[in-house]
Amino acid sequence: MARALSFRSWRLLGRRARLGAAARAVGLALLVGACGTREIQGPQRAGGAPERPEEPRGVLVIAIDGLRADRIQAAGYDRATTPQIDRLAAEGVLFDSMIAAAPMPVPAHISLLTGCDPNVSRSTFRTGEDPNQSASWRVHSGTPRLALEFALAGYRTLGLADGEALGPLHGLGPGFHDLERPYLEEAHSERRGIERSGVRLTQWLRSLDTDDSWFAYVHVGDLLRSFDAPDPRWSTLYEPRKAFDWVPPVAAREPALFALPPSRWSGGMQSMAEYDLRYDGGLARIDAAIGSCVELLRSSGRLEQTTIAIVGTFGMQFGEAGLLVDHGRLSVADLRVPLVLRPAESLESRRGAVLKCLSSSMDLAPTLLELEGLDGRSMQGTSLWPVVQGAAAAARPFAFASGGLQNGFVALSEEWALEELLAGDAAPELVRGWFGDMAAHPSEVSRRLYRWRTDSYPPLVNGYVSAPAATPAEVDALGQARASWGRAVQALRPGPAVGP
Numbered sequence: 001m002a003r004a005l006s007f008r009s010w011r012l013l014g015r016r017a018r019l020g021a022a023a024r025a026v027g028l029a030l031l032v033g034a035c036g037t038r039e040i041q042g043p044q045r046a047g048g049a050p051e052r053p054e055e056p057r058g059v060l061v062i063a064i065d066g067l068r069a070d071r072i073q074a075a076g077y078d079r080a081t082t083p084q085i086d087r088l089a090a091e092g093v094l095f096d097s098m099i100a101a102a103p104m105p106v107p108a109h110i111s112l113l114t115g116c117d118p119n120v121s122r123s124t125f126r127t128g129e130d131p132n133q134s135a136s137w138r139v140h141s142g143t144p145r146l147a148l149e150f151a152l153a154g155y156r157t158l159g160l161a162d163g164e165a166l167g168p169l170h171g172l173g174p175g176f177h178d179l180e181r182p183y184l185e186e187a188h189s190e191r192r193g194i195e196r197s198g199v200r201l202t203q204w205l206r207s208l209d210t211d212d213s214w215f216a217y218v219h220v221g222d223l224l225r226s227f228d229a230p231d232p233r234w235s236t237l238y239e240p241r242k243a244f245d246w247v248p249p250v251a252a253r254e255p256a257l258f259a260l261p262p263s264r265w266s267g268g269m270q271s272m273a274e275y276d277l278r279y280d281g282g283l284a285r286i287d288a289a290i291g292s293c294v295e296l297l298r299s300s301g302r303l304e305q306t307t308i309a310i311v312g313t314f315g316m317q318f319g320e321a322g323l324l325v326d327h328g329r330l331s332v333a334d335l336r337v338p339l340v341l342r343p344a345e346s347l348e349s350r351r352g353a354v355l356k357c358l359s360s361s362m363d364l365a366p367t368l369l370e371l372e373g374l375d376g377r378s379m380q381g382t383s384l385w386p387v388v389q390g391a392a393a394a395a396r397p398f399a400f401a402s403g404g405l406q407n408g409f410v411a412l413s414e415e416w417a418l419e420e421l422l423a424g425d426a427a428p429e430l431v432r433g434w435f436g437d438m439a440a441h442p443s444e445v446s447r448r449l450y451r452w453r454t455d456s457y458p459p460l461v462n463g464y465v466s467a468p469a470a471t472p473a474e475v476d477a478l479g480q481a482r483a484s485w486g487r488a489v490q491a492l493r494p495g496p497a498v499g500p
Contacts, residue, residue: 057213057344058297058306059150059368060201062290063112065105065163066223066327067312069096069338071283075354079238081283084291085310085340090352092308092342093388097453098359099412100314102403103327103334106137108313108361109165113146113172113217114139115365115379117485118403120492121171139171140494144378146365148175150215153374157214158204160197162221176217178204193222194289202296223316226282227264227275227325234281235274244273248324255405257322257433264325275325276318304345307371311364312337320457322433328405330419332456335401335410339364341388343371350390357394358414359384380488398481405430408446411482416470417452418478420445434460449475 071077074086075096101111107118114121121139139145147157159166159176166172166179173179182196197218208214226235247269254261264275290310297303314334317323321331328334339359343349359382366376367384376383386392394414402409408421423434424441435441450458450466458464470478 059215061309064220066316068315069336082287084287088342089340095339098339099399103314105165107403111361115381145175155213158216160218162219230278234285235278240273256429308342310340330410360399419448
């Protein structure tokens with residue numbers, strides 16, 4: 001077990017420049033001070049006065065890599081993939097138009113755990129030869145952290161990582177009292193992925209005192225692995241789709257356009273229908289494990305006071321925008337993810353609503369903080385809690401995404417998506433697939449403007465515009481919003497990253 005919340009980490013984080021109210025700055029100083037002459041009296045509530053919850057509260061976030069919004073049955077999917085998630089949606093709300101801030105694992109988790117655009121934590125905006133650019137993402141000491149906010153408010157905090165996105169390289173550890181990586185032990189265990197994380201969560205919850213409030217972030221990577229090692233118990237649950245009855249070509253290297261990545265190919269002549277079945281079967285398996293987690297909370301008497309969030313970190317393509325069984329472009333398939341938010345039963349909230357208003361993955365962190373009465377105003381995201389309560393119809397007019405396999409961005413309004421890519425600034429296989437030749441295209445820009453809800457997967461053609469065309473005012477609003485957001489991100493970017 002990694003003890004991520006070291007004394008040195010607290011001292012480092014004590015230098016944060018944007019803590020907000022003076023009372024919270026004093027609270028942090030008391031927490032990290034060597035003398036420790038006073039105890040912190042309790043969480044700093046959004047209204048100002050410190051107080052502890054009347055009863056111990058829990059917040060559980062299950063963040064699932066590769067989860068598309070349109071594969072949730074409660075959102076209209078035609079297969080019974082998610083009965084347990086649907087039940088949580090019926091007890092809370094489903095946001096089916098959340099836009100991931102990035103289509104790659106590390107920046108996607110950064111946006112969820114900081115409530116900020118991941119580019120605030122990026123050392124370079126270039127994609128370059130390494131499509132993942134994992135080493136270029138590191139959360140700096142001045143960036144807000146969801147786990148840290150809960151820890152400072154007196155909650156016990158747990159992170160369960162299923163991959164390197166929550167590893168020490170990226171700076172997401174501070175704030176977690178316990179940060180574990182169960183996937184490192186899976187080779188010696190009969191339980192794998194979310195099932196093993198469920199065991200860890202059970203053990204950790206049993207170790208808490210009865211009056212402890214708690215926050216747990218469970219990272220789930222099982223969907224991505226479902227293609228590599230399919231479980232016949234799950235991958236044969238549904239009938240194959242005739243539309244996917246074709247065998248994809250396999251690329252020599254990845255990432256690649258219009259071909260299956262070598263890492264997804266398990267040999268033989270599997271059709272796209274089989275990969276589709278593996279995905280939906282993997283989702284059904286995850287859904288069953290989520291049901292077991294809910295039953296654990298119910299049997300332990302914690303469910304009533306626990307808020308549960310199920311969120312996709314980024315999506316997955318099945319050929320809609322050039323990628324086969326892969327992710328990383330700025331398309332609707334890569335970016336549109338679900339958020340199921342089931343507030344604790346003691347909280348007044350709408351229940352059973354499917355909310356189609358635009359939201360961003362950056363909005364989850366400030367939403368959870370406001371829901372618990374804490375202050376998330378230092379984050380860039382917008383709290384969705386007023387929408388959940390029915391006090392507001394929408395949370396934000398625009399959402400933004402970047403950090404994909406191709407350098408560029410997409411800005412979205414409720415109707416329109418403005419995409420701009422430096423299509424030649426990517427891995428060589430992507431450049432060749434995009435332009436269809438072996439030449440260099442370092443400065444060529446591809447722009448598209450399309451109605452992302454109704455014309456979700458437009459042709460990959462520079463200059464494409466959905467019909468009927470946007471008005472000049474709509475185009476101007478998108479451009480100004482993108483420029484303003486870019487300036488805000490640059491203003492928040494700190495100096496060089498500090499060491500662990």
